[in-house]
Amino acid sequence: DSSSxxxxxxxxxxxxxxxxxxxxxxxxxxxxxxxxxxxxLAGDIIYxxxxxxxxxxxxxxxxxxxxxxxxxxxxxxxxQRHGVSLEMGKTLSDKEMAAIITKxxxxxxxxxGKKGKEKVVLLSCVGPKPTSYIYGNNFQRQEQQQxxxxxxxxxxxxxxxxxxxxxATSSGTPIRPKKPLRVNNKLNVISSVxxxxxxxxxxxxxNDDNNTDEDESxxxxxSPRWQRGLAVPNVFAIGDISRNPMKGMKTxxxxxIDAAYVxxxxxxxxxxxxxxxxxxxxxxxxxxxxTTSSRTALIDxxxxxxxxxxxxxxxxxxxxxxxxxxxxxxxxxLTGMIVSFxxxxxxxxxxxxMNGNSFADFTWNIVESLTFILHxxxxxxxxxxxxxxxxxKGICTVVTHRATEKNHVAAPRATSPAACRS
Numbered sequence: 001d002s003s004s005x006x007x008x009x010x011x012x013x014x015x016x017x018x019x020x021x022x023x024x025x026x027x028x029x030x031x032x033x034x035x036x037x038x039x040x041l042a043g044d045i046i047y048x049x050x051x052x053x054x055x056x057x058x059x060x061x062x063x064x065x066x067x068x069x070x071x072x073x074x075x076x077x078x079x080q081r082h083g084v085s086l087e088m089g090k091t092l093s094d095k096e097m098a099a100i101i102t103k104x105x106x107x108x109x110x111x112x113g114k115k116g117k118e119k120v121v122l123l124s125c126v127g128p129k130p131t132s133y134i135y136g137n138n139f140q141r142q143e144q145q146q147x148x149x150x151x152x153x154x155x156x157x158x159x160x161x162x163x164x165x166x167x168a169t170s171s172g173t174p175i176r177p178k179k180p181l182r183v184n185n186k187l188n189v190i191s192s193v194x195x196x197x198x199x200x201x202x203x204x205x206x207n208d209d210n211n212t213d214e215d216e217s218x219x220x221x222x223s224p225r226w227q228r229g230l231a232v233p234n235v236f237a238i239g240d241i242s243r244n245p246m247k248g249m250k251t252x253x254x255x256x257i258d259a260a261y262v263x264x265x266x267x268x269x270x271x272x273x274x275x276x277x278x279x280x281x282x283x284x285x286x287x288x289x290x291t292t293s294s295r296t297a298l299i300d301x302x303x304x305x306x307x308x309x310x311x312x313x314x315x316x317x318x319x320x321x322x323x324x325x326x327x328x329x330x331x332x333x334l335t336g337m338i339v340s341f342x343x344x345x346x347x348x349x350x351x352x353x354m355n356g357n358s359f360a361d362f363t364w365n366i367v368e369s370l371t372f373i374l375h376x377x378x379x380x381x382x383x384x385x386x387x388x389x390x391x392x393k394g395i396c397t398v399v400t401h402r403a404t405e406k407n408h409v410a411a412p413r414a415t416s417p418a419a420c421r422s
Contacts, residue, residue: 023045023049027119028054029054030055030100030120030123032123032124033058034056034064034088035066035127036067038058039064043079043321044319044321055085055087056087057090057092058086058090062076063076063086067326071318078320180240182243183244184231184245186302187258187262188233189231189235189242190230190231245302246302246311248314256368257307268299307376308373313329314330319343325340349363
């Protein structure tokens, strides 16, 4: 329910209990969305209430489209085996979803439904659209202020050669209504608004090795088209509201990595500025040298400072009821009861960590570090396999070419004696 507020833990608990009562009283549960949330919800409900009618509607023709096809097939077979009705390749508009509830309410009013029960409960798991439009006014206000400052500066200057301290506005729309915010490779928001002509230590630039203060512009054709634009210094966007440069799944796992990267970037920038101020105050003559050396403190592109490589692990555990599930780690897939145990362990450990349990925090950091190590090993394995495959292809090409040359050279030699005798 979009109107409900869940600002505190007690309010969230009340909301969960309210929906639990609705599910308990319902005759039929309709779930819209065949992603991770929709599949897990359908599995939990049919496992808890095996006699209820559960329908899962998805616009895709396969479940779990964000995961390997084997995962969706496994989940589909499990749900159908437990009585869930799958309606694939079907879309429901807001009016159609409202009609399901209205029809159920009318039947309940006419006495067709069982006493004390709700006929149908509709659960939308299609994912909320990001409310990025609420930030548009802030960026537009910043742009107007910078333009006014630029105009006053030009009017008050007596020299025609005065350089504006405001960067040129790049092309494109800064805020697209209900669309994810664009970010660069360092999670800075990409906007077309004007910003001060300076560069943060964690803002993206193709000239990090050069000691310049030029901002990134749309002329950087090496980056994807949707990433080109002006990176707003000191403004980050992570989680559901942003378009992840790695195109990773929007899960709690990736959100945790995003937050760790941004926190590290901010702390590193503060440390860099403090060391720069200290050096400048101590020896004014070495300010330039300090500035040059501080460029080496620029944080690497996301997510290398956290994962150790320039890619995100594809890690997801989807529970199916309380005793089954499917787990994905990069290209590896695990199914069965062990997955449900892993899912339960992660939930318990993460909740304990958020409650301030030091042991849970230590254990979580160890487990997370192990996943990064395994991911790096898997990347190295893939690279080695690729290198070996290409090396074998090269060797086979050379051997085939040499053999062909020998055949061409041997043929004239075999015919030359006969030609001489003739």
